[in-house]
Amino acid sequence: MPTSAASNHSGRPEDLIGRLNSTHTPYEAKLKALRDLKNQIIGNRTKKQVFLKLGAVPSVVSILSAASSEDSAQGGGGDNREFRDSMLIQSAAAIGSFACGLDAGVKAVLDAGAFSLLFSLISHLNEKVADAGARSLKLIYQSKLAPKYDFLQEKNMEFLLYLLNSKNENVSGLAASIITHSCQTTVEQLALSEAGVIKRLVSLLGGSLIQRDASLESLAAVVKENSEVASKFMGPENGRALNVVIELMKDKYPRTRLLACMCLICTRNTSSSYLRDSGIQNKLVLVLLELLDDPGQVGDEAPFVLSSLITEKEDMQKIAFDENVVDKLCEHLRAGTFQAKRLQGLFLALGDLCSKLECCRDRVIELQVLNFVTEALAHDSAEVRGAACTCLKNVSRSVKKLSAGQFMNEAVAVPLVQLLCDTSTSVQVAALGAISNVVVDFMPHKSLFIQCGGVKQLVQLSKSMESAIRVNAVWALKNLTFLVNNKCKDEIFSELTSTTLISLLSDPEASVQEQAFALIRNLVDGSLYSIEYVFGEDGLLLHAIGKQLRSTSQIDVQIQVMYTLSNVASGNECHKEAVMNQLLPQAGNDTETLLIKFLQSTDSRLRTATIWALINLTFPSSPGTSSRVTELKNAGIISQLKNMDNDPCLDVKLRAKMALGQLMMFGDAST
Amino acid sequence: MSLFWIVIRQLAEIQAMATSKKVITRIDWEKKLNDVKVRKEDTNQLVMNFLVTEGYVDAAEKFRAESGTEPDIDLATITDRMAVKKAVQCGNVEDAIEKVNDLNPEILDTNPQLFFHLQQQRLIELIRNGKVEEALEFAQEELAPRGEENQSFLEELERTVSLLAFEDVTKCPLGDLLDISQRLKTASEVNAAILTSQSHEKDPKLPSLLKMLIWVQNQLDEKATYPRINDFSTAALEDPAV
Structure with missing residues (x-):
């Protein structure tokens, strides 16, 4: 074997760190140790973790810091310039590798203060040093943990443009990564667009492979959910830029194709009129479908991009279905053994397809892939478990x-x-x-x-x-x-208890209250037996319902309250009287107007729910109806119902007619 | 690639005309070919692209001097790339890895499959040299964690380690891993990754042009009889057999 085999074992992690930290290590040996460390960790996650635990990152950063201050003291010149540059390059590269694909590494690098040091390397005269700094920063910016770049500060925007305009591919690539990572708000998108970033990114589309990909990704970030910026991208020169991206959808490189699709989808999703011709829509689906076959990272990301194209969009789901996307996704599920990320993406895309179209659900069942979904419910990765649930929910x-x-x-x-x-x-x-x-x-x-x-x-x-x-x-x-059935209801109710239910009825979140009322509504629906649930413990639950009826101002909650009472009112005489007491208590005058208020609500669903309660309360064959009709009449309900003869909502109009019909059967109601 | 499309268009016109198999004489054919104007710069670019991609740095330099064609890449980087390729071809994988990392540390950090294949090649070299203990240690410490991260790596690792079970590896059914072609495969994978990282196409254009030529001739054979190129090394037109 050649000589390099010998160096294999000289580099125990502990020894390497020792040499890096010691002040007695000669410079040459230190540089060699640094390079050995770099070569050990590149591509090797386990080694990165080992070195992280040994505290290697602060050591490397302090070497970078020392070399960099020595460098600025000597103005980039001096006797051992070459040697110092090597120190800068090797330490920057090692720092970048720690930050590559490992969040713990990114955190350590940031904690050690490497960020500003790396930024200072970018303007270094030696292009290799600048390259090393830019590459490492780019890797840091690929992590969620990287600090957000503040575009809104003028100085920062200037610096970003300086980076973006650099001839050095790594530096302009860094600028693109900064944009992709940090551009999140509408204000930031507009600021970037006004600073001329879009124009520059578009010109980078004509650059090298690396510049093209970086530009596509940043464009997607700047345009995303922002129709104003999107129009600036779509508009000029008859959509020349857009046509370039459309062409890139057919590029030789899968990653470029994927990013072009992503960029187009982000643009498309900002408006209901962009990119609606069927040629492009089909093409997007077909390109993404083909990218699913990529064995690497592109294939892992493709289902997520597909999902962004079809989610909440029934027309796109139909196109995808017609292109056999369901079959293809299921085929991939069957193939098995892949990264968690891909599995998550496949479930998400499949879930999106099944969210609206019955034909997609049919196909999923027909292809018998449900067992893959249920298996994934127990997957190690939380993202996969969540995505499998979403898929199951939609199917x-x-x-x-x-x-x-x-x-x-x-x-x-x-x-x-x-x-x-x-x-x-x-x-x-x-x-x-x-x-x-x-x-x-x-x-x-x-x-x-x-x-x-x-x-x-x-x-x-x-x-x-x-x-x-x-x-x-x-x-x-x-x-x-x-x-x-009642047996199940008993089990549910005894587990729930009225105490829990009552506290849910007054939950701080209105959405919880709404669901709690709907739960009681289902509970008391159907039989006389089940209506009794709200009368137990001296009608504790019914009182809580009445209390909430009088206090809530949330329409969604009010609707459920009225349906709950309406279900209770479908019961026997006793039940109806109890509901009457809640709706029209003897004492106060405030609540008397409540029924009227509901009947006059702008929300037709609340009007319908209220009328249903009235219908159930005035069922003609019940013995007590006559007196209830009198009460309702005194409360002004009948005249209100008559006013609803021309309600804009057909359902309300019909129910009002029905209620009036019942009320009129009792003589004294006619006046 | 304009040359190619001009030829295609011409052929398409011929196809459109042909109801039955049309015979095109050598004179007509050559006249048509002469009508096709190909810019000298374009052919030069094709040649330069081939030399650069394949890494013939000396030839590329000479060609630049003689033809004035500028390569689309710094020729110095070709030397570095070739040094990496050669190191793998000689079985000196660790050296190759260090060189790649000096060239651009991102390549192996963002390309797990390539990194695995290089490490696998390192293991193969250890086995080839009979360093059984070292090979086992290396497989356990360096390769096994990669196998845990990726199922297909694990399968490849198992295949490779099974080489150790054979006293005479020439009799091993997986002996092809020890073959020189395995080194070449790995070397070309590294070469392609370096080219991509330099924003350069990983395959030269000439071979695909040649493939297209064969495809077009095959298509045309169904429609017409014409002077065909059968020997691609001389590109001589051969008279149609009438």
């Missing part, structure tokens, strides 16, 4: 599939319930979303979920500190309670 939006009992089996229910105790909040929320849909399933399967301990978990989560979890947990309970 299970199908009423047809739900009623066929496609989802409620142990393979789905058990892992879903387990995810309710997940360490990641976002996974819990995603799991609750999936459960909410899956439990809408019809009768025979619901008991399975309860047997799995699902209710217990949901009730626990309904007391969570996180409002996102509370609202989704109550939502799931609400759906579980929908059209369920």
